[in-house]
Amino acid sequence: MPDRQCIEVDNLRKSFGASLVLDDVSLQVDRGNSLVVIGESGSGKSVLLKCMLGLLTPDSGSVVVEGNSVATHRESFLDRCGVLFQGGALFDSIPVWQNVAFRRLHGSGRLSARQARQLGEEKLERVGLDRQVANLFPIELSGGMQKRVALARAIACNPDYLFFDEPTAGLDPIRSNDISALISDVASDMKVTTVTVTHDMGCVRAVASGIMMLRQGRISWFGDLDEFDKASNRYVARFSGSAQCAIDENGNLGKNMD
């Protein structure tokens, strides 16, 4: 079913100096699916995401989207992507509405300032923010509001693919759940293919249709949410509710401690 597999990553390797960060990573994401990549800090999740987006050049291996290599078709691929970065990555020097409508102000399919502002305000409303926020600068917003604005920017041009890098990092549990629910809602509403990097289990459960665990640059587990809860893999167990799990010497899940 080649037409279903819209993102294919083959044997990806990436190192920085002597440090091997991604070691022979291969995966597929089917159209409309939501892959969540989990793993401990430094396991190579964000590097994998940036390699998939073509922001980092892998040492070897390939990323192919709908039959086209990202290495050679990066610009056209990015035109169809929305990305939410870990810290929001909003531009400090311009107001919120210009951040949201940035691509329509400066990139392809340019709109007039008035139309771009209208688009910005609509997308802000879509992510649960008041239109008055449009005139503020990113520095004037709370962390949760910045994440919402970044999400509004990511969906502003109705992308086919959404990438989220630690979308709930730095937020309290309530805000974190709000953002996770919002991402899930937006993704299903827009019928987009999403890849999310996180280690927030609430986010995993809210958005994942497939889960991949990275450990020391390698895929250590792959499955769906049901399999995830029953997995005997030691590291998956740690993520999915570890405190109640006994793990034997081989890393296999034993009986519940209580």
Add this chain to the structure above:
Amino acid sequence: MKLLHFPVPVGMACLAIFSRVGHASMFLAATLAALAKPPHYFREFARALVSIGYNSIPIVGLTTLFTGGALALQVFSGGSRLNAEAAVPSIVAIGMVRELGPVLCGLMIAGRVGSAIAAEVATMRVTDQIDALKTLSTNPLNYLVAPRVAAATLVLPMLTAVGDVVGILGGYLVGTTRLGFSSSEYLGTTVRYLESGDIVSGLAKGAMFGFIVAVCGCYCGLNAGKGARGVGAATTRSVATASILIIAANFVMTELFF
């Protein structure tokens, strides 16, 4: 036996130097291409004009005012040993216009503007804003680098002209209040011996120094290391590199205009 290993670190050091020079040269070529090739971001250009040019007038004015006054005193002190006190106005004017005006302007702008550019761009890099620009189909060279380089190259000659006038004014104030020159005598001598070639060479130096400051700031910012330390290091490197290059370029251009 250890002598046999001596070429290894030397070779490694040479390779590192060539690598850096090559990297910087490629950046320079890409910057020139971004200056020539659309899209051009005129709002960013206007913003850079104000921050580099208009906001730098006080610092340039104060620096050259005092330097012009000090130069008049020094020339008078040295000239009196040769009975050449009458040359004070012309030497102050030629010295300011050909040498001190552009060099002082360049160095002050390297400190004030070069550091600000490097810090801003480096902060954008460490907070993923540069990657965000790429994902929004915007080339950072076109959006961030080209407007700043164009603005600095255009505005530094104007600042140099301001510095020249204020420096000559400083010499005039000292000459007429402390050294016994009459107003008409001082201004007459200044104008009589100042040639258009002096002014053009000074302004050309200013343009070159502006280009150097902006390119160094952007290059160091875009290649900053991680975290606050990386931003600080990029800022320091930008000012140090730009200052050295300004001094070196000043010698080369003086030789050309000699």
